[in-house]
Amino acid sequence: MEQIHSDVFMIDTMLGGRPGITGAYLFTGDQPAIVDTGAETSADTVDAALASAGIGPGDLAWIVLTHVHLDHCGAAGILAERYPSATVVTHRRGAPHLVEPDRLVAGTEDIYGPFFSLYGGLQAIPEGRVIAAEDGHEVPIGPGRTLKLLDTPGHAPHHSVVLDEGSGTLVAGDAVGSRLEGSGLFPAYPPPRVDIAAIRASLERISSLDVQTLCLAHIGTVDDVDADLARSDEQARIYADAGMAAAQGGAEHADMAFALEEALPLVPNVGDDHAAVLWRVLGWERNNAMGVLGWARHEMKKAAVQD
Ligand SMILES: [Zn+2]
CATH class of the missing domain: 3.60.15.10 (Ribonuclease Z/Hydroxyacylglutathione hydrolase-like)
Incomplete structure (x- = not known):
C-alpha cells in the first residue's frame, strides 16, 4: 500500500x-x-x-x-x-x-x-x-x-x-485518462461510446475544484494537476477532430484505430515501452477506437435528425 x-x-x-x-x-x-x-x-x-x-x-x-x-x-x-x-x-x-x-x-x-x-x-x-x-x-x-x-x-x-x-x-476514476505503470497520460474512451463534449465539460469542472493530489484509477497520483487536466482536454480535442473526420469518411473500427494512432500515437505519448505493451495487450488502445467510433456515429445521427 x-x-x-x-x-x-x-x-x-x-x-x-x-x-x-x-x-x-x-x-x-x-x-x-x-x-x-x-x-x-x-x-x-x-x-x-x-x-x-x-x-x-x-x-x-x-x-x-x-x-x-x-x-x-x-x-x-x-x-x-x-x-x-x-x-x-x-x-x-x-x-x-x-x-x-x-x-x-x-x-x-x-x-x-x-x-x-x-x-x-x-x-x-x-x-x-x-x-x-x-x-x-x-x-x-x-x-x-x-x-x-x-x-x-x-x-x-x-x-x-x-x-x-x-x-x-x-x-478521478477514469475522468482524466490513464497512466499505466505511472507512464504518460493517454485517453481511456471505452465502448460502446463516450461523450467527448461531456468529457471536456467534466475536465473543466475538475479544474474549478481545489485539488492538491489527483488520483488516477490507472494508476497513481499526479502532482502537476493543471498540466494533466490541460493535456487531457487537448487529447479529447485531438480524438474528437480525428475521430469525426474518420467517421465521416466511412471509417470502420480498424480505420478508426489507424486514424487515432496517427493523430495521437500511443508510444510517444505513453513514453514507456512496457506501459505501451500493456495498453495493447489489455485491448485498451483498441477500446478507444470503439469508444470514439461509437461517439462519432452517435453525433452524426443526432445531426442528421436535426437537419
Ligand atoms: Zn477503468
Whole structure:
C-alpha cells in the first residue's frame, strides 16, 4: 500500500496479477471508506490490503464507486458480503446495475470476449445496502470530513469523481485518462461510446475544484494537476477532430484505430515501452477506437435528425 496522505492510501489491485494497472483508494479514519474496488478477480488482494491496514470485517463503513465498469466495481459484491457494515455508494445511474448486475456483466463479456476472464463478473449487492448518489452527495468519513461525489460524465454517463476536501485529494476514476505503470497520460474512451463534449465539460469542472493530489484509477497520483487536466482536454480535442473526420469518411473500427494512432500515437505519448505493451495487450488502445467510433456515429445521427 502506498501512502498518499496521513490517512489516504493507494491499494494496487493487481489486475491480472500485475502491478501498475488498476488502483483503489483507502481513506482510513472513523468511518473507513474504499473508493473503487478493482475487478472481481482482485477481491482477495483488496481484502488482504484492508486487513493489513487493520480494517476488519465490521469496520469498513463505505464502498464508494466512481463508476460501474467491472475494472472498478467488480470486487464490490464480494467485499460487500465480507464487510457487512459497508454501504455502497455510486452515481444514481450506476446504482441499479449493482443490484441487478446481469445486463452489465453480459454487456462487458460481449465487449471483452476472451479477455473477460481477466476481470470476472460482479456479485449482486442487496438493494438496501446501495445508495444512489445525486450530484454533490456527501459520504461522512470522520468528524467534519466527507467524501463528495461529483457528476463527471463522459467516460461513462454514470461517472463521478470523489473529492476529499480535507486533504485536497480527488479520486478521478477514469475522468482524466490513464497512466499505466505511472507512464504518460493517454485517453481511456471505452465502448460502446463516450461523450467527448461531456468529457471536456467534466475536465473543466475538475479544474474549478481545489485539488492538491489527483488520483488516477490507472494508476497513481499526479502532482502537476493543471498540466494533466490541460493535456487531457487537448487529447479529447485531438480524438474528437480525428475521430469525426474518420467517421465521416466511412471509417470502420480498424480505420478508426489507424486514424487515432496517427493523430495521437500511443508510444510517444505513453513514453514507456512496457506501459505501451500493456495498453495493447489489455485491448485498451483498441477500446478507444470503439469508444470514439461509437461517439462519432452517435453525433452524426443526432445531426442528421436535426437537419
Ligand atoms: Zn477503468
